[in-house]
Amino acid sequence: MNISVELTFSPLQDDFENHIINFIKNLRASGLTILENPLSTQVFGEYVKVMQVLNMEIETAFELMDKGLLFMKIVKSDRSNYEPHF
Structure with missing residues (x-):
């Protein structure tokens, strides 16, 4: 069964950027299909x-962080090839 997951990772501390970058780099190294945009991965x-x-x-x-949160949405299908029809 294939899934699509949208993640919004938000470390709640001043040095948040490095935490987000490392998280995304680790996901990229997994071999899974990863798409990124300014609001989510x-x-x-x-x-x-x-x-x-x-x-x-x-x-x-x-x-690796003091405080943070992660929003996650899971869809039961592979939506990686989605293109709007309008």
Whole structure:
């Protein structure tokens, strides 16, 4: 089963940029399909693999910062090729 995940990672501290950059670089290194925009990072792939990677990378990111939050949306389908029809 393929999924699409949208993540908005927000460290709540002054040095937030490095935490976000490291989180995204680690996701890129996973071999999953990653799309980025100014507001979120999207991850696409097989459910078990995506969730394994996210579990590990979210835990690592949370351990490296004092305070933060992560918004996550999961869609049951691979939306990586989505194009608007209007």
